[in-house]
Amino acid sequence: MSKIKVAVIGCGSISKHRHIPEYATNSNVELVAFVDPIIERAEHYAQLHGGKAYSNYVDMLKAEKVDAVSVCTPNYLHAEISIAAANAGAHVLVEKPMATTAAESEAMIEAAKKNGVFLMVGHNQRLMPPHVKAKEILETGKLGKVLTFRTSFGHPGPEGWSVDGRESWFFRKEEALMGAMGDLGVHKSDLIRWLLADEVAQVAAFVGTLHKEGTDIDDNATCLLRMKSGATGSLVASWTYYKGQDNSTVLWCENGVMKIDTDPNDQVIVELRDGTVERYKVGQVATNEKQTSSGVIDEFISCLVNNQPPRISGEEGYNALKVILAAFESEATGKIINL
Incomplete structure (x- = not known):
């Protein structure tokens, strides 16, 4: 070929x-x-x-x-x-x-x-081993329905990552249009939709610039999401996690809790209500410091x-983006946005 x-x-x-x-x-x-x-x-x-x-x-x-x-x-x-x-x-x-x-x-x-x-x-995010494993476990049904969740993605910001450092397009509103939300938040809106096999129905959000000086691009967002299934949770995106970057997700379900990327050794941990604990070493989530394929x-x-x-697909990317656009609308209007 x-x-x-x-x-x-x-x-x-x-x-x-x-x-x-x-x-x-x-x-x-x-x-x-x-x-x-x-x-x-x-x-x-x-x-x-x-x-x-x-x-x-x-x-x-x-x-x-x-x-x-x-x-x-x-x-x-x-x-x-x-x-x-x-x-x-x-x-x-x-x-x-x-x-x-x-x-x-x-x-x-x-x-x-x-x-x-x-x-x-x-x-x-969908392709990272811990998330693939988490999806597999959810699909067995052993945890039952996901009731609530929190998912977050935070690091010190693109100045340490971009080839242009602090002069990067990431900080220019006319080129980026969105900051931490477009960089990190959209990863997590895609991930939560995929993990839960569910769409976001409602979004309420605080999105703003808390610490990056000389830019009007968002460096932090805290969002509340209600899924179509009724599950509720939070999605956080931040460029000001100067210490302790985070790409973790926790799902509280009918039969227990699943913790993804919360532990340095075991990337997925399942704690069931009957006292059973399952720990999985499946390989790390990639970070800016530690690139994996x-x-x-x-x-x-x-x-x-x-x-x-x-x-x-494009449709999947669009559904993830809609959540982020709704968060900006919520910040601008002070209202809960229905998708």
């Missing part, structure tokens, strides 16, 4: 740590193009992996016939580039949040459908090789 020709658009940290190395080790992939407005960044990867460097995606799509693209740009460009790539006949893997508005998300889904290409969103690239390429629509 001929290799899948891939272009990576945006050569910042997520490309550096995840997309590019994971494509490079996938035997079904040929990296043919790298795009970045700072052309030296694109050239660096072209020299490492072969392929050509471009300073903008329009020129690249004209010059190259690519099978697939990774869109790893600032949030405000996700929709525009994904739609252009789909119109050029390329499958699209877009980083989260897939877009910044509902209209953009719908246009992206439409463009992929119209052109007969796949659209996948990089929600890697995200699984996203292999999942995407496997969809293309097997002509199998992605599980983490």
